[in-house]
Amino acid sequence: MRDVAIIGAGMIPFGRRDEDGLMDMLAYSSLNALDDAGLGDKSVDAVYVASMGAGILQHQTAVASALVDRLSLLPAAAEMIENGPASGGSAVKMGLLAVASGYYDTVLVVGGEKMRDVTGWRATDFVATLTHPLAEYIYGVTLPGMAGMFTRLYMEKYGVTREHLVQVAIKNQKMGALNPYAHVEMIITQEGIMDSPHSVVNNPPVADPLRLYDACPVSDGAAAVVLCPLDMVKNAKKPPILIAGFGQATDTHTLQEREDPTDLKAVTLAAKQALEMAKLKPSDIHVAELHDAFTILEIAESEHVGFFKKGEGGKAVAEGKTQLGGTIPINVSGGLKARGHPVGATGVAQVVETVWQLRHEVGKERQVKGAKTGLTVNFGGFGNNVVAFALKRVNQ
Amino acid sequence: MRDVAIIGAGMIPFGRRDEDGLMDMLAYSSLNALDDAGLGDKSVDAVYVASMGAGILQHQTAVASALVDRLSLLPAAAEMIENGPASGGSAVKMGLLAVASGYYDTVLVVGGEKMRDVTGWRATDFVATLTHPLAEYIYGVTLPGMAGMFTRLYMEKYGVTREHLVQVAIKNQKMGALNPYAHVEMIITQEGIMDSPHSVVNNPPVADPLRLYDACPVSDGAAAVVLCPLDMVKNAKKPPILIAGFGQATDTHTLQEREDPTDLKAVTLAAKQALEMAKLKPSDIHVAELHDAFTILEIAESEHVGFFKKGEGGKAVAEGKTQLGGTIPINVSGGLKARGHPVGATGVAQVVETVWQLRHEVGKERQVKGAKTGLTVNFGGFGNNVVAFALKRVNQ
Numbered sequence: 001m002r003d004v005a006i007i008g009a010g011m012i013p014f015g016r017r018d019e020d021g022l023m024d025m026l027a028y029s030s031l032n033a034l035d036d037a038g039l040g041d042k043s044v045d046a047v048y049v050a051s052m053g054a055g056i057l058q059h060q061t062a063v064a065s066a067l068v069d070r071l072s073l074l075p076a077a078a079e080m081i082e083n084g085p086a087s088g089g090s091a092v093k094m095g096l097l098a099v100a101s102g103y104y105d106t107v108l109v110v111g112g113e114k115m116r117d118v119t120g121w122r123a124t125d126f127v128a129t130l131t132h133p134l135a136e137y138i139y140g141v142t143l144p145g146m147a148g149m150f151t152r153l154y155m156e157k158y159g160v161t162r163e164h165l166v167q168v169a170i171k172n173q174k175m176g177a178l179n180p181y182a183h184v185e186m187i188i189t190q191e192g193i194m195d196s197p198h199s200v201v202n203n204p205p206v207a208d209p210l211r212l213y214d215a216c217p218v219s220d221g222a223a224a225v226v227l228c229p230l231d232m233v234k235n236a237k238k239p240p241i242l243i244a245g246f247g248q249a250t251d252t253h254t255l256q257e258r259e260d261p262t263d264l265k266a267v268t269l270a271a272k273q274a275l276e277m278a279k280l281k282p283s284d285i286h287v288a289e290l291h292d293a294f295t296i297l298e299i300a301e302s303e304h305v306g307f308f309k310k311g312e313g314g315k316a317v318a319e320g321k322t323q324l325g326g327t328i329p330i331n332v333s334g335g336l337k338a339r340g341h342p343v344g345a346t347g348v349a350q351v352v353e354t355v356w357q358l359r360h361e362v363g364k365e366r367q368v369k370g371a372k373t374g375l376t377v378n379f380g381g382f383g384n385n386v387v388a389f390a391l392k393r394v395n396q
Numbered sequence: 397m398r399d400v401a402i403i404g405a406g407m408i409p410f411g412r413r414d415e416d417g418l419m420d421m422l423a424y425s426s427l428n429a430l431d432d433a434g435l436g437d438k439s440v441d442a443v444y445v446a447s448m449g450a451g452i453l454q455h456q457t458a459v460a461s462a463l464v465d466r467l468s469l470l471p472a473a474a475e476m477i478e479n480g481p482a483s484g485g486s487a488v489k490m491g492l493l494a495v496a497s498g499y500y501d502t503v504l505v506v507g508g509e510k511m512r513d514v515t516g517w518r519a520t521d522f523v524a525t526l527t528h529p530l531a532e533y534i535y536g537v538t539l540p541g542m543a544g545m546f547t548r549l550y551m552e553k554y555g556v557t558r559e560h561l562v563q564v565a566i567k568n569q570k571m572g573a574l575n576p577y578a579h580v581e582m583i584i585t586q587e588g589i590m591d592s593p594h595s596v597v598n599n600p601p602v603a604d605p606l607r608l609y610d611a612c613p614v615s616d617g618a619a620a621v622v623l624c625p626l627d628m629v630k631n632a633k634k635p636p637i638l639i640a641g642f643g644q645a646t647d648t649h650t651l652q653e654r655e656d657p658t659d660l661k662a663v664t665l666a667a668k669q670a671l672e673m674a675k676l677k678p679s680d681i682h683v684a685e686l687h688d689a690f691t692i693l694e695i696a697e698s699e700h701v702g703f704f705k706k707g708e709g710g711k712a713v714a715e716g717k718t719q720l721g722g723t724i725p726i727n728v729s730g731g732l733k734a735r736g737h738p739v740g741a742t743g744v745a746q747v748v749e750t751v752w753q754l755r756h757e758v759g760k761e762r763q764v765k766g767a768k769t770g771l772t773v774n775f776g777g778f779g780n781n782v783v784a785f786a787l788k789r790v791n792q
Contacts (some may be wrong), residue, residue, distance in 0.1 A: 052457055054451075055478075060526075064478075066528070075645035076646060077489075082478060083458060083460060083475050097494045104493075132462070385458065385474055
């Protein structure tokens with residue numbers, strides 16, 4: 001088993017990208033990552049593409065080999081990996097295993113989604129294809145609906161309040177406004193989205209108790225990384241980032257089958273595996289990207305990965321512990337909430353952001369000072385399939 | 397890099413499976429493979445699912461984690477791999493790399509497709525989603541259309557005749573009739589589909605010069621294998637089969653961009669890599685599963701992998717060299733032509749059939765006597781992405 005490093009990272013701004021198709025976005029972000037890796041004439045052995053919706057949204061299959069041709073990387077091996085909203089994390093994991101195995105030396109991993117090829121309810125319907133077809137989907141359950149029910153249970157059991165949720169949204173949109181890759185750039189306030197008598201207009205209910213600003217937007221976007229064995233990194237201009245640990249766990253397909261639906265077992269297990277492999281404790285992590293498709297998820301995940309005890313995550317946000325300069329800065333990228341959530345891109349984008357943070361490249365307004373360790377959590381299904389990575393800066 | 401063995405193989409009969417959904421077929425074939433592996437209480441670390449059409453045909457995503465739950469394999473890792481008609485080969489390759497890396501010890505790989513959830517032209521349209529959206533798909537190019545043009549060029553350049561094609565169909569349907577897992581069980585004759593004045597009715601044109609019996613059927617089906625490190629195989633009741641070599645190569649997305657469209661470069665390269673890794677020559681192979689989605693492809697691939705010189709493949713079929721008892725028996729399973737071609741299942745089914753052949757388990761009517769080495773070629777796109785495996789019987 002070889003140690004695997006990330007030597008290149010690239011992204012394109014997330015948002016409405018009306019002029020770009022899925023293949024364009026995959027190509028642009030790949031070229032950014034390859035350029036960042038400075039491979040020169042060195043070839044790429046394999047390309048792993050993450051997309052949840054190429055077939056459903058673009059009516060296109062075999063996009064990975066199409067991308068290899070477009071990037072002039074023939075005859076590199078190519079596959080698409082789909083794992084719901086954790087497709088990106090899964091593709092990075094596939095790249096990790098491939099390089100660790102010794103079969104491939106250089107692997108490009110790129111995740112992308114063109115969500116806005118459909119409009120309105122169709123985007124929500126698309127994401128709902130991950131639910132159980134007979135036990136959930138046919139009854140009209142959507143992801144916002146599930147998240148609403150989950151939030152209600154979490155509030156009742158752990159005392160999370162509307163204010164805690166609002167503080168996550170405010171924090172992440174504030175950071176998104178500072179991130180040139182983020183979809184949402186609007187600063188919001190507690191007055192505007194909660195306290196004001198107009199807040200029900202500004203911030204209408206989506207799935208009670210969740211409101212508009214509790215949910216991530218529907219975004220287009222793509223992100224990419226280049227992996228190679230750590231011992232092949234020589235004279236790199238930028239510090240290589242070691243994939244020091246990874247974890248992955250699945251849970252029941254339907255939420256109703258879980259003994260305690262507020263217990264995200266797969267998050268706990270995936271993070272534990274990643275941290276143990278990296279020989280790190282939660283308190284050793286300097287920066288984290290958690291999967292805040294809904295504000296409640298950032299709070300719940302921050303507890304499940306071990307940053308806070310159960311029931312302490314909401315208060316921690318309100319106390320500023322998760323903001324830049326806090327004890328554990330979470331989603332200083334803006335997270336899914338503000339950077340956006342092109343589903344296939346998200347798991348890769350979390351890794352790209354963390355690579356940039358660990359290289360100290362994001363600029364002083366967003367940089368976690370001296371960050372050397374990072375944790376990412378990519379949440380598929382409604383916690384059905386979770387992929388986590390522990391990353392470490394090496395060589396200095 | 398650890399040596400990886402196949403310790404379990406399972407399949408379900410291909411064909412019209414009107415009562416089974418995709419998830420049912422994935423589950424049944426997985427259980428067959430797990431049972432065959434005799435794992436007992438030993439857990440599975442990861443499940444890789446191959447499907448090209450789950451999203452388009454079943455409007456379902458994240459099928460891999462759904463399957464893990466259905467098989468009670470939680471919290472095993474899970475991913476779906478899509479690579480057009482080579483999805484199955486790609487999933488086996490992902491399993492190979494994962495076990496070789498040392499991260500996972502036991503991996504279940506299962507490929508399946510429920511093609512008959514749609515009817516008529518929609519199945520052909522679905523497969524055409526692998527073509528170039530702007531250079532091919534919008535002009536109505538289908539895979540039978542491409543194969544027809546390819547056949548014409550191949551006939552003109554290499555002297556392949558209609559009779560050669562017909563002999564492939566007759567051979568493979570004869571073997572399919574002997575294979576309990578095959579979709580097509582009908583024996584056909586040269587008189588019936590070519591010589592008789594009624595042959596144009598019996599065997600109508602599909603895409604000139606290809607006729608009905610030159611094409612594989614539209615089938616439902618699934619197949620699965622269980623992988624583990626060779627050195628962990630102890631007291632196995634059945635001989636473990638070593639994945640001695642694998643190869644994969646991509647080619648241009650559009651056929652029109654190839655200098656010589658009859659030159660299937662990715663087939664040549666993938667087979668060469670697989671054989672070299674296994675330290676075998678083409679003449680060392682005892683049994684082969686080639687991707688005969690159309691009769692011409694069996695002939696063309698048999699030349700490109702090195703069994704015959706260019707232009708000799710058609711004659712070789714007519715001379716009986718590729719039938720059971722010939723110098724290199726090809727598709728004694730019936731191939732895609734008769735076993736059927738549920739696209740995500742095919743690459744895995746080729747491996748399952750070869751495992752059974754190398755274990756000498758298929759029964760005397762189909763068994764290649766004393767077979768110890770096998771080659772599989774899974775052809776994605778129109779040769780855009782080809783995955784090949786060289787398998788070897790070990791321990792006796």
